Amino acid sequence: MILEARDIRKLYGAYVALDGVSLSIQEGEFVSIIGPNGAGKSTLINVLTGVLQPSAGSVRFKGKDIGGIGTVALTRLGMARSFQLVQIFPELTVLETLQAAVVSRLGRGARIFASLAGDGQVQADALDVAGLFNLSDKAHALARELPQGDKKLLDVASAFALRPEIILLDEPTSGVSTADKHAIMEILVGAAKRIGLRAIIQVEHDMDIVFGYSDRIIALHQGKVLADATPAEIEADARVVDMVVGRRRR
Amino acid sequence: MRTPVVLALVGIALVALPLLAPAYHVTLMLPFMAYGVVLLGLNLLFGYTGLVSFGHALFIGIGAYTGAVLTTRLGVRHMEAILPAAALAAAVVAAPVGALCVRYVKIYFGMLTLAFGMVFYTFLLKFYKLTGGDEGMRMLRPYLLGSEWKGFSKTAYLIGPYYYFSLAVLVLATLLMWRVVRSPFGLCLKTIRDNPLKAESLGVSVPRYRWYAFMISAVYAAVGGALLATPTGNVDPTLAYWTHSGNIVFMVLLGGFSSFFGPLVGAFAFIFLQDTVMSVFPYWRLIFGAVLAFIVIFAPGGLMGLFARRRRPIEVSRA
């Protein structure tokens, strides 16, 4: 069990965003979290990634309590995330973005007088990740000039460059055309295998993607876990289908 | 690449200048070189980390007054001791001030730095027994390479040994800053400038790196400040006034904050433009205000921005 959330409650004043959410992520799993807007998904993500301290309950990553420790500390422990609204460094190239992640991973950020260009390991690692995400030929393109799909890939790729043990993807295919969605997911899954990711968690709205890739689906509704089961079981669960999934078209 | 050629030519011109140009212009190069050092540091904060300080003149003041105090009160005359002392004084002040200020961004950072700058100005002004008040203090001619250069008149000293000493300091400061911006640390600063949220998610501790950048830029400002004080031989509180801080930000913008050499170009352009304007028209602030307004509205990339255009402004690494 890599990541475990036990009875998480989060209150904003009187508003209960999360009402006793428990979940656990095992080695090798690809878990999707689904639910309508307002179900508490964003809050849950922020609690799981140490950004928010839960009002009650605990989150444990590799057995360690990570409640509210913050993104920087969490990254050191081995968890990375990507963002719903794509986050890039506009003035940096693709390669520089990946180099930044590698530098951070290797703890070389405080090397004030060393040469970045001369750091063979950083260069090689960054190129490697670029290759995994089909961004090699765009290595020297400015991040802000990339098409939307590539920006999303870069956001995820830089998180992967941290070689985390577990990654949390917040709507990895949102804002991307349907044609590109599957391409992105294939790249993602391939890269995950290559760098030895132990588990992937994603928040997704697109049910084709959710059902196509997940080992397990957690359905959230009004701050509570409605269902936590395999795709087949979820499909058969009328409550979930009604409240979250919608009619599935074959 | 064209850049090494340009740099070589500029280098030759700088070295040959005292032998070719009239003394007046050579002495004008001295504040250019001093501000060049200051601005290299300021741009680390502005162009590379995205923080605009309206109180940076505080550190120029620290450097200048270190020079004055050491030469007149403590009998230390060697420039090779004064510059490191200025650097140390700046680092000591910048550590707590910076630690406080970097937790805030944008306008609040600007306001906090402005407040600290004015605190120092007020201290310099009011505690006249220590600092000489509004008349300031004198700074005696520092020894360069161990010698007082006794036989040299003031002008001969300034356009001779002092010119070359300043040039050496500027070159050293430039080389050092070049290494800093091309280092892994420099890359991290740029991530913080571009997207602090994303930078944190990659494990970059935003306040800590901003703090490092703040301290480095403070040290540069103080070294520049000590260099600035020597030609006039006098330091006074206006060195730390907020409009002085505004002027140096203007200089960076003028040269171009997205370019490594922008600050140097800006210092040069400002000093010589000011001299040219003042010789025909006493109201140089009016002209400069208009120039600043023009740059902000039409040419935010500054002079280097006009030249660079399609080319990528900041080179870091080419794999």
Added chain:
Amino acid sequence: MTANLVNVLMGGVFHAAILFLVAAGLQVVFGVQKIFNLACGSFYALGAYAGVSAVGYFTSRGGSPALFILPLALGGLAVGLVGVVVERGLLRFVYDRDETFQLLLTFALVLMLEDLIRMTWGTAPVSTGGLYLSYGHARILGATVPVYNLIVIGASLAIALGIGWLLSRTVFGRIIRAAADNREMAEALGVDMRWVYVRVFTLGTMLGTLGGALVIPATAAMSEMGIELIVEAFAVVVIGGLGSMRGAFVGALVVGILRSLAISIYPELEMLLIYLIVIAVLIWRPRGLFGTAAA
């Protein structure tokens, strides 16, 4: 002893009355246009010089010295109309830019106004001479306070109430508050922001120039007064809270009175105390007493 204290306090309140006018101008511009106008001190100086000229013109044309406050105030207000030129001619080009650039543009204004004032009025201080005392003195709790000061304090208070009324009871005031709260929404509701911006900025400018004009009899118009005042005005809005009118009022009182007290106890302390308070506020409560913006 009481007389001394009253003197100090009244001096502080007079200064606060002037500071409030300038700070109110700063606040209304920041609240609506989100621009921190470094040039507000420069407008203050402009108002001061213009006020002196207006009074000089008035008395030279045979105007009764007893009425000098009228040309003074009117001169101050009239010159504030340059706000229209500044807003339409310069500021409107940077509304969509990063706030750093907006700040730098206002700094450009500071530079230009400094020299424009020098060009027009020279560098020697100018004043209204003895007219300050032409309204005589009043005795309050044993202290002698110039009636002029009381008039200004009263006027400032009236303006404060007027602004309050404007913001809460008039259509324009409602539009200002809506635009300050959510510009896009206001635009979506059909408000022409250009119209709002030029009026708001000019209002801000006129408050500043009026403040400068009204302070003149008590001091003299000097070339540094603009760049010196901005730091005080800035202290007022930080303590009171950026964008808040109530903040301008309370902040002005705090700064004005504290400064007066500091000068009477330990002159070296003067502005130092104010700056330290500003730093303290920025650290522990960045949004000030009444502000809404988060750090």
